[in-house]
Amino acid sequence: MSHPRLGFIGIGLMGDPMTRRLLDAGFAVTVWNRTAEKCDALRVAGATVADSIGELVEGVDVVMLCLANTAVVEGVVFGEGGVAAHGRAGQRLVDLSSSDPAATRDYAERLEDECGMRWIDSPVSGGVAGAEAGSLAIMCGGAEDDVDAVRPLLAPLAARVTHMGPVGAGQVTKVCNQMIVGCQAAVIAEMVALAEASGVDASRLTEALAGGFADSRPFQILTPRMAASEFDKPTWHLRTLLKDLDMAVAQSQRAGSATPMSGLAAQLMRTHASHGNAGHDPATLVEAYRRRE
Numbered sequence: 266m267s268h269p270r271l272g273f274i275g276i277g278l279m280g281d282p283m284t285r286r287l288l289d290a291g292f293a294v295t296v297w298n299r300t301a302e303k304c305d306a307l308r309v310a311g312a313t314v315a316d317s318i319g320e321l322v323e324g325v326d327v328v329m330l331c332l333a334n335t336a337v338v339e340g341v342v343f344g345e346g347g348v349a350a351h352g353r354a355g356q357r358l359v360d361l362s363s364s365d366p367a368a369t370r371d372y373a374e375r376l377e378d379e380c381g382m383r384w385i386d387s388p389v390s391g392g393v394a395g396a397e398a399g400s401l402a403i404m405c406g407g408a409e410d411d412v413d414a415v416r417p418l419l420a421p422l423a424a425r426v427t428h429m430g431p432v433g434a435g436q437v438t439k440v441c442n443q444m445i446v447g448c449q450a451a452v453i454a455e456m457v458a459l460a461e462a463s464g465v466d467a468s469r470l471t472e473a474l475a476g477g478f479a480d481s482r483p484f485q486i487l488t489p490r491m492a493a494s495e496f497d498k499p500t501w502h503l504r505t506l507l508k509d510l511d512m513a514v515a516q517s518q519r520a521g522s523a524t525p526m527s528g529l530a531a532q533l534m535r536t537h538a539s540h541g542n543a544g545h546d547p548a549t550l551v552e553a554y555r556r557r558e
Contacts (some may be wrong), residue, residue, distance in 0.1 A: 268292050271418065272325035274318065274341055274348075275362070276303040278500060279389070280331040282396040283361070283422050285310055290421035297321045322351040327418060328382075331361040334508055335368050342372060343379075354381030359415050361403075363388045363443070363505075365512050366436040367519060369406070373432040383411050384432055387419065388439035393500040400424040404442075406435035440516055443509035444527045449483040450506065450547045451530040457491040458554030467492035490548035499546030506547050507534045 268291060273284045276298040287294050288311045295313040296304050297320075304314045315321035318341065322328055328348055332338050338360060342348045348358065358376060360369070364386065373384035385407035395401040403423045405412045412428045419426050429438045460467040471488050474480055490496065510531035517524040537553050 269326035269418070270324065271295070272297070272315070272321040272328045273331070274298070274321065274328065275331035276307065277331065277333070278393050279361070279396045281307065282393065283331060284312060286399050286421045287418070288312060292418070295321050295325055317346060318348060319346050319351040322348050327357050327359060327415065328352070329359045329361060334362070335364040338362055338364050339368070339372065342376060348382070349376055349379045352376065352380035352382040356382045357385060357411060357415060358382050359385045359387050359418070361387050361389055363439050363509055364436055366433040366440065366516055369436045370433040383408070385411050385415055386432060386435040387415070388435055389422070390439065390442050396422070403427070404429050404435045404438035406430055406432045437516060440509065440513045443506065444513045444524065446483055447506050447510045447530045447534070448526050449481060450487060450550060451533050453484060453487050454491060454550035455554055457488060457551050462556065487548050490546065491551040496546045496549050501547065502544050503534060503538050503547050503549065504543040507531060507538055510534065
């Protein structure tokens with residue numbers, strides 16, 4: 266049985282390694298990115314580079330997106346010359362981006378109405394390292410037959426693919442994930458600053474707390490960077506985490522469920538971002554708590 270032809274839109278920090286894993290798994294992948302130069306290395310790796318979204322969509326069976334936010338997803342899918350203008354019945358769209366759940370449900374209905382394509386929201390967790398290793402956690406929303414159909418495409422990318430329910434359920438699950446990550450990032454910054462102010466070597470915290478109840482991947486990643494003030498070459502950005510926390514608060518308002526901790530974490534990050542840190546590593550949050558000499 267031949268592999269479906271894949272199109273991948275969004276060649277960024279996550280999209281590049283995910284595309285490479287799909288190529289290594291034997292899939293034929295066509296790529297497109299707004300900044301075309303980001304596709305050059307993938308061309309060398311074996312990908313076909315499309316000159317337009319339309320060219321990509323017309324030549325593939327499944328379109329995969331990995332984009333910055335909900336607005337960018339909407340533009341790529343429904344903008345002039347976008348996916349919806351060229352899609353056809355029988356194709357599927359797999360959105361690996363972290364997007365707003367309510368908007369995702371609307372987009373899925375609109376896409377099927379306009380061209381017959383089916384939507385599977387498949388946001389990921391695990392960061393760049395997970396994308397490179399193929400160990401991402403992927404949480405899917407969509408009809409069962411659609412999710413089952415794309416599982417073989419997601420297998421090279423993920424350690425685990427979980428079907429959470431209808432379209433939008435994957436994005437709600439990712440929001441839940443980011444609530445935990447965002448609140449952890451905020452309190453880890455407080456914790457490192459407190460240790461330093463109290464005369465404790467913060468660089469030893471990960472060693473001291475490893476394996477205890479406070480241990481976690483965010484703790485292991487963020488604490489050493491905060492303690493050493495190593496903020497160069499970030500593999501994620503504060504603006505991304507803030508965007509996800511804002512989506513959590515918006516979803517809580519729709520669902521009538523309180524999210525006070527996530528709302529506070531979002532406001533703390535918004536303040537820090539407003540001081541020129543939006544594009545910086547979330548580890549820079551510790552700077553907001555350090556004493557100014």
